[in-house]
Amino acid sequence: MKSLHYIIFLTILLVSCKSDPVEEIIPFENQKITAKEKIKLALNDNYLESLGCSTEDIEFLNEFYSNRNFAPVWMNDTMLTEFGVEMKKVLSNTTQLGIPEGRIVRTNGDNFVKDEILNSKYYSLVVSDLKNGIINFKDTTKRSLSHANASFLDSTLTFNDSVDLRLQFLKFGPADTAYQVLGAGLIHLFDTYPMDTNTFTVESIKVDTLQAINKATKALISKGYLKSDTDSTAFQDALKTYQEGYGLNPDGVIGKYTSKALNESTTHRRDRIILAMDKIRSKRNYPNKYIHINIPEYKLRFYINDSLKSEHNIVVGKYENQTPELTSSLRKIVAYPYWNVPYSISSKEILPAVKRNVGYLAKHNYKVYRKGELVDPYTVDWKSIRQNAFPFKIVQDPGPRNSLGIIKFDFPNVHSVYFHDTPSKSLFGADVRAYSHGCMRTQNPLDLATKILERDQVGNKLNEVLIPDSLDSIMARGKNFEIKLLERIPVYIEYQTVTRNGTEMITYVDIYGRDEEYLKIMRE
Numbered sequence: 001m002k003s004l005h006y007i008i009f010l011t012i013l014l015v016s017c018k019s020d021p022v023e024e025i026i027p028f029e030n031q032k033i034t035a036k037e038k039i040k041l042a043l044n045d046n047y048l049e050s051l052g053c054s055t056e057d058i059e060f061l062n063e064f065y066s067n068r069n070f071a072p073v074w075m076n077d078t079m080l081t082e083f084g085v086e087m088k089k090v091l092s093n094t095t096q097l098g099i100p101e102g103r104i105v106r107t108n109g110d111n112f113v114k115d116e117i118l119n120s121k122y123y124s125l126v127v128s129d130l131k132n133g134i135i136n137f138k139d140t141t142k143r144s145l146s147h148a149n150a151s152f153l154d155s156t157l158t159f160n161d162s163v164d165l166r167l168q169f170l171k172f173g174p175a176d177t178a179y180q181v182l183g184a185g186l187i188h189l190f191d192t193y194p195m196d197t198n199t200f201t202v203e204s205i206k207v208d209t210l211q212a213i214n215k216a217t218k219a220l221i222s223k224g225y226l227k228s229d230t231d232s233t234a235f236q237d238a239l240k241t242y243q244e245g246y247g248l249n250p251d252g253v254i255g256k257y258t259s260k261a262l263n264e265s266t267t268h269r270r271d272r273i274i275l276a277m278d279k280i281r282s283k284r285n286y287p288n289k290y291i292h293i294n295i296p297e298y299k300l301r302f303y304i305n306d307s308l309k310s311e312h313n314i315v316v317g318k319y320e321n322q323t324p325e326l327t328s329s330l331r332k333i334v335a336y337p338y339w340n341v342p343y344s345i346s347s348k349e350i351l352p353a354v355k356r357n358v359g360y361l362a363k364h365n366y367k368v369y370r371k372g373e374l375v376d377p378y379t380v381d382w383k384s385i386r387q388n389a390f391p392f393k394i395v396q397d398p399g400p401r402n403s404l405g406i407i408k409f410d411f412p413n414v415h416s417v418y419f420h421d422t423p424s425k426s427l428f429g430a431d432v433r434a435y436s437h438g439c440m441r442t443q444n445p446l447d448l449a450t451k452i453l454e455r456d457q458v459g460n461k462l463n464e465v466l467i468p469d470s471l472d473s474i475m476a477r478g479k480n481f482e483i484k485l486l487e488r489i490p491v492y493i494e495y496q497t498v499t500r501n502g503t504e505m506i507t508y509v510d511i512y513g514r515d516e517e518y519l520k521i522m523r524e
Contacts, residue, residue, distance in 0.1 A: 029113040035077045038113050039070045051114055052107055057121050060147040064120060067150055073157060075116040083159070088115055090165050091122045095270070096190050097169045098183055098277040099129050100522040104145070124148045127156065130172035133281035135521055142521050178500045179280040185505025186273045189266070193224040196266045202259040212254045219262045247297070247506040249431040257432045257509050268519075269507055275518050276498035289455070290490040291330060293419070293440060295323050296497045296508040298433040300419060300442060302451055310451045313428045314419065317438040322512050324438070325495050328411040329488040333449050335474050335481040336398035337408040341366070342416065345437060347390035355382050365397040398480045406475065407445050411491050421445040434511050440493075446475070458486045 028041045042048070043065060048058045065071075074084030090097070091106045106122045109115040128148040136143055147153075159168050170183040200222075202215040217235055220226035226238040239258070240250035246261040254262075286292070289304045295316050302310040317323040341350065353360045354377070361368065361377050368375040370392050385391070396402050405421020419440035427435055428443040442448065450471055474481055497510045510516075 027111075029111045033077075035072045035075060036070045038077075039065055039072055039116070042113050042117055043070075048117065051109065051117060051121075053117075053121065056147060060124060060150060061117060061120060064124070064150040064153060067154055072116050074119045075112050078112075080112045080115055083161075084112075084116065084119060086165055087119050087123065090169075091119060091126065094122075094126055095274070096166055096187055097126060097130065098173070098186060098274050099126060100134060100271065100274055101267075102523070103129070103134065124150075124153055126169070127153060127172050130169060130281070134278050135275075135282070135518055137279065137282050137518075140517065140521060142524055173277065174280055174283070176280050176283070179277060181500035181503060181505055182273055182277050182280070182498060185500075186270065186277070188505075189270060189273070193266055194222075195270065196222045196224075198222045199265050199268075200263045202254065202262045204256050204259050205254045212259065216254050216259070216262055223266055245505075245507060247431065247501070247508045260509055271519055271522065272507060272510065272515050273498050273505070275515055275522060276496055278522075279494075279496060286492070287490055289487075290492060293491070293493045294499060295325070295493065295495045296511055297499055297506075300440065300448070302448060304455060309455075310448050312445070312448060313433065313443040315422070315427050315433040315436050315441040316511075317436050318434045319512060321437040323436070323440060323493065324413075324415045324417065326413050326415065326417075326491075326493050328413045328491045330409055330411045330452075330491050331485060331488050332410045333452065333483045333485070334408045334410055335471075335477075335483065336406055336479055337402065337404045337420070338398055338480060339396040339402055339404050341394040341396060342437070343390065346392065346394040347387045350394055351382070351385060351387060351390060355385075358382060361394075365399055365401060367395050367397065369393045369395060399478075404439075405441075405445065407449055409442075409445070409448075419445075432509065432511070446471070452485070452489065453483065456485050456487055 028038060031038075043062055045058060048061065053061065074080055074087060080088065088106075088108075091104075092108075094104045094106070095101045104122060104125050107118060109118055124147045125145055128146050129143075131148065132143065132146075134143055135141070156172070159165060164187070166187050167184060170180055173179050173183065198219075200215055200219040202219055203212055205212045213235075214229075216239065217226065217229045220235070220238045220242060221229065223242070225242050226234060229235075236252040239254070240252050242261065243250045243252075243258055246257075248258055248261065286303070291300065291302050293300045293314065298314050298316060300312045300314050301308055350360070350366070358377050358380075360366075368377050368380070375392065380392075396404075398406075400406060401423055403422070405423055408418055408420035410418055415438065417439045419442045422441035424441070425443075427433055427441070453471060471483075474483070495512070495514050497508045497515055499506060499508070
């Protein structure tokens with residue numbers, strides 16, 4: 001009996017001590033509540049911090065969704081929408097949008113609510129970069145990441161389902177046609193060729209023909225331009241295609257600059273495209289009338305009201321005498337100019353020639369001055385003159401054989417450079433034209449002068465040099481004559497290694513290596 005009572009007591013005790021069942025806690029992301037309610041719950045500081053959001057991110061997200069009355073952008077009540085999935089994919093590779101690798105690295109959430117929040121965060125950062133640029137080119141620093149204005153961002157959320165989403169991001173950059181072409185070209189590069197990181201050591205066929213072909217073949221295969229090394233015709237076609245993409249003569253010959261282009265990895269080329277896009281983002285607004293020179297493209301262009309009035313091939317400085325980047329204004333055109341030979345050329349190039357033969361000066365129409373006084377060169381002991389203590393000024397008289405040709409365009413600058421005619425016309429046919437001492441030799445300069453003077457006016461007053469006297473008659477005199485412009489024309493000499501030719505993107509050889517400084521900043 002006693003045992004039975006104990007068993008009954010123990011049973012009652014156990015039953016009385018058993019707690020009520022605990023309700024299972026369902027994460028709010030999976031609860032049957034509206035998407036708006038889920039957004040409200042997600043905007044908790046602790047929740048956002050768990051997604052790696054900074055104070056700035058949290059502030060932006062709260063403002064962005066408050067402005068929308070907490071309506072989601074990328075999800076519905078139960079999942080990411082197709083648009084949300086596509087946006088997540090695009091934001092996971094922002095390099096294709098023209099943002100440097102590693103600048104914005106999108107993390108992924110483990111549910112659709114987190115991906116909604118992260119999509120908004122990274123979309124804002126991307127739009128801000130595309131609008132404002134990444135590099136501050138004035139002080140060569142990298143801009144800090146920042147969010148786009150929340151109200152502005154909300155107004156941008158209109159996309160076309162039938163157009164590649166990546167291409168639609170171009171609307172956040174400049175309306176500049178070159179920017180649009182480069183952005184599309186960058187995406188085409190990603191879609192067409194592997195992003196290889198391999199660099200090569202291809203040399204010109206002048207060094208070793210067989211080795212050059214073998215190495216060039218490997219480079220083209222690595223870059224996705226060639227499938228195998230067995231077809232010589234396919235090799236030639238691939239090489240020509242590659243040359244065209246670099247603005248080189250598509251002759252199928254592995255020359256100095258073709259080898260340089262082949263040695264560049266596709267990822268490095270990609271980064272130069274991104275840099276070029278960023279330069280356009282930071283570019284000033286040009287005035288109604290201006291002259292633009294792009295050094296690596298070897299082109300001079302004269303614009304009025306966004307209309308191209310004249311375009312010219314130019315020859316720029318060789319690597320040892322680089323043409324500088326600068327901004328100035330054209331103030332006069334000089335017919336049959338004198339050439340005041342720079343000290344460096346007088347002492348390093350003319351002096352050795354004169355030491356060999358003093359008649360060199362007369363042959364090239366050079367005159368020698370000392371402290372403003374004309375000097376008879378035959379009275380000088382040239383062998384005693386040292387290069388680092390050259391006491392003379394050399395001036396070349398006007399004439400067809402003058403190094404500046406028969407016309408020059410003068411604009412003030414500390415580098416003492418200008419663009420001008422030249423007696424050496426053959427170099428204009430080369431694809432890479434870096435041969436001068438720093439000035440810019442210009443093809444068909446009289447055409448440019450005519451275009452400028454035809455439109456040189458202040459109000460309704462035209463330049464009287466053409467009324468009644470024409471440029472042709474001035475040139476026919478064969479004498480030095482200065483034509484002062486009524487209206488100075490801004491001159492922009494820039495260095496842009498990637499630009500457009502019509503609707504095609506061209507990646508020019510970085511002849512001076514100037515991109516590297518900025519690429520280093522981009523990669524920091």
